[in-house]
Amino acid sequence: MKDLVGRINSIREDRTHGAGELSRRALEILREAAQExxxxxTAGFLEEMGVICRELIAARPSMAIIASSVGRFRRRLTEYAGREKDIESLRTFAVRAAAEIMEEISSAKGQAVTAAAGLFADGTRMVTCSYSSTILQVLEQAAREKRFPVTVLESRFGAYSYGEITACRLREKGINCRVIPDDRAREAVAEADLILVGADAVLPDGSLVNGYPTLELATAAAERHxxxxxxxVCESLKFHPRGAITLEEGFQLIPSWMIKGIICEEGIIDPGRVAEYSAGPAAT
Structure with missing residues (x-):
């Protein structure tokens, strides 16, 4: 596959797109690799695809959906290879499997978005932080019927202000919002009715991995009385099946007791029930 290493490295180095978007790129790489x-x-095909799967998973260890979606792809491929030995059939199946998993992610995300949008009423004062394409979709859907103010923490890390990126995308959709400095998280929470954030991973105990300053925002919310x-808000493919995860620079772990609920395609679930919806073991 042309420039395979470069494309995997682009996922590893990308700091402006969310986990869901990067998982789609990972599946596109697998689809094209299978085609080419x-x-x-069969053994050679499986070995080569397995190497690519491992490299994709290792590229972004904090983003559980990459490991889960790639793992789902590899399990289906291995199971099919156990039934069908013809290499051309296996290649065709691999291409189709990658496309089907992309559709499954899109469908699950859409259901989670609809469930989260249902929390809004006219005038709901909502706060968010970091960057999440899922939260952007929630706000876009909710804004079709409701009017509400949105506050975004600046979410500045390194060379990027992820809050400004979020605000720019919202304004493109005609949604007004304000961006405030990260050190004003408590002020934002004091005026809020609802806090929604995306997720890079949710661990079996219900704790959340997300970008800075999600922990500061969650702490401020927990301190309010x-x-x-x-x-x-996320797809259940972001539920990490293992109890430990490597935190990349700029990512934070938010304990489950600070979280009221995880909104996924199954609806709003208690953080204590996350393990019941785990996507299963990641590919290795």
């Missing part, structure tokens, strides 16, 4: 693979044997409801 010219191994004459009464507490401001804090939700994460």
């Amino acid at each position: 693979n010219r191994s004459p044997t 009464p507490r401001v409801p804090f939700y994460a």
Whole structure:
């Protein structure tokens, strides 16, 4: 496959797109790699695809959906290879499997978005931080019927202000919002009715991995009396099946007790029930 290493490195180095978008790129790489693979044997095909799977998973260890979606692809490929030995049939199946998993992710995301949009009423004062394409879709869908103010923490890390990126995308959709400095998280929470953030991973104990300054926002929400409801919105493929995860620079771990609920395609679930919806073991 042309420039395979470069394309995987582009996922590894990307700091402006969310986990869901990068998982789609990972599956596109697998789909194209399957199309272009010219191994004459099933064993060779599986070995080469397995190497690519491992490299994709290692590229972004904090983003569980990459490991889960790539793992789902590899399991289906291995199961099919156990039934069908013809290399051309296996290649065709691999291409189709990658496309089907992309559709499954899109469908699950759409259901989670609809569930989260249902939390809004006219005038709901909402706060978010970091960058999440899922949260952008939630706000776009909710804004079709409701009018509400949106506050975004600047979410500055390194050379990027992820809050400004979020605000720019919202304004493109005609949604007004304000961006405030990260050190004003408590002020934003004091005026909020609802906090929604995306997720890069959700661990089996219900704790959340997301970009800075999600922990500061969650802490401020937890300190309010009464507490401001804090939700994460994501597909269940972001539920990490293992109890430990490597945190990349700029990512934070938010304990489950700070989170009111995880909104996924199954609806709003208690963080304590995350393990029931785990996507299964990642590919290795």
